[in-house]
Amino acid sequence: MDTDAQTGSSEQTDAGASLGRRSLLGGAAVLGLGSVALASPAHATGVGPSSRSGRGRFHGRSVLITGATSGIGRATARAFAAEGAHVGFCGRRAELGRQVEREIRDAGGEATYVQADVRVDAQVRGFVDRVASRYGGIDVAFNNAGIGGGRLPHELSVEEWDDIQATNARGVFLAIKYEIPHMLRARRGVIICTSSSAAGQARPNGAAYTASKRAVQGLVKAAALAYGPQGIRVNALLPGTTDTPFVRPPGIPDADWLAYKQAWGPLNVDGLERMAEAEEIARAVLGLASDDFPYMTGASITVDGGSTAGRKMVQPRGA
Template sequence: MNDGTHPDDHADEPAATDDTPTAPKPGRRYTRRRLLTTSAVAAGAAAVAVGTTAVLTNDGTPPTIKPSGRNRFDGKVVIVTGATSGIGRAAAKLFAAEGAKVGFCGRREKLGAEVEREIRSDGGEATYIRADVRKESQVRKFVDRVADEYGGLDVCFNNAGITLQKPLHEYTAAEWDDVVDTNLRGTFLCMKYEVPHLIERGGGSVVITSSSNVHSTGEERSAYTASKHGLLGLANCAAYDYAEHNIRVNTLIPGTTNTELVRRVAGAMDLPDAVWEEMAAAYGRANAPTMKRLATPEEIAVGALALASPDFSYMTAGSLTLDGGDSNRG
């Protein structure tokens, strides 16, 4: 968004020292950008205080995203990072529903086990492995274990990331490093250990979650935006590095998406669901230029599946923007 409150809801990982992030506090790391203004949050809280029930009245109803039924990933092995919630979670479930064997990571073990159970109960195949993408040894073990367990590797959706909002000069070096190490270095580490498996397989596809901040950014996002621009460069160069090995590398560029962690960052976890939905709908009506609503995680996740699939066989060193037209507002 262009109003300085743009949440690029792609990341699964919570703050590095907090597995259950609450409302943002000054100087604290968290995974989503602020979704709503203070006045909007206050209005929602006021509705609860007087005993009213908020009703979702957004102009458009999000579509229900279902598996394509084409089994595009039948027999394929897929890795997803940052998959215990949000877009990563939605992608892991959709990959599995289209026949993939999915190995996924995140730091929150309870949520990871929950996603694994959901996929298996729906008839899919998935394995959750706890891993922190900032830790090289954990990344290597995660990637190698997935490849060993499922007999190779075909698709990698590198999605994990974090953000921290503050003016550039107020970052400590450690804070800057944490954002860049998670978003940019973490993706490098994943690809460092994924690519050899893809080469051995005879080819494959890598999809990297960047951010619509590469098109339109705002204040207090320097570390985040710099790291997301860096991912575009990483992906484009890697596409040239590995084209001869039949490996495609592309970026997914999401816009504002309605997830639990956006709700948590907005301080709305204790509000009734109907109140939260009205708050999110109000933000979408005011800020989404065309759709007048936020995206759903599934609407973004289908972009990852498309980029990874044979449908996009001639696309590499490219990007797919799913931001409801926001980046074209000027």
């Protein structure tokens, strides 16, 4: 089995590095794939008729999401809106934010984009308070904004280290800090924070990223203990490699990417050796945010096709 693919279960640096070290078509050929068309699952759009009927699980609930201009956050915003939620979300790229807002409204849902950078204290506070005031509090918060970055520890600049921690760890802290007072007033709420399967499995070039995602897990546990008595549940979600701009190298042709991502994850459970779709991660978020798991808090929920479950059996040749 190919070495890059063996080591690769996690994210930008692994996917990018793996793609960079061999030609895409060559890599797909090594893995026995040509240009494979990957059908979009019918349920994957995330915006459906339930938003029109108003009968979704989150009908009328206020949902806040950081980092929903793209990828997992965008898919989750669409999915919540499709189930009747009022979604307030942020990201730095205003054009993309307005586009996601429009997509949701055109489908009959309710959403508000607020331009905010999770590294900036005042902007996070302003964003959270604006969503709470527009939608009458915060029932669910999905603290998801994050960036990657891959270098060996001695090559990583102090600025890069700080930026990754400021976005992935301090950004989640700031969001929780300003969400909690709204939830305490209501004496209820659900918070889900995006960590990563990379939190428990380091890569040589993943020091800053793994440290930041491990920090999220620690923060989640402390917050679960602190606010459980007030009816607030806090959990971490650990996605495995997911097809978003986070891992997709810019400019790569669709056919090459489809072939590559379908052959991703040889360490995943047999039959799931592929990248996750953002919509699959979104469904896990909605499940955790729903009323179906009142007993679950302080947990780290992994959704990674089994890539971190352990080692698969390797049969000796001829066995």
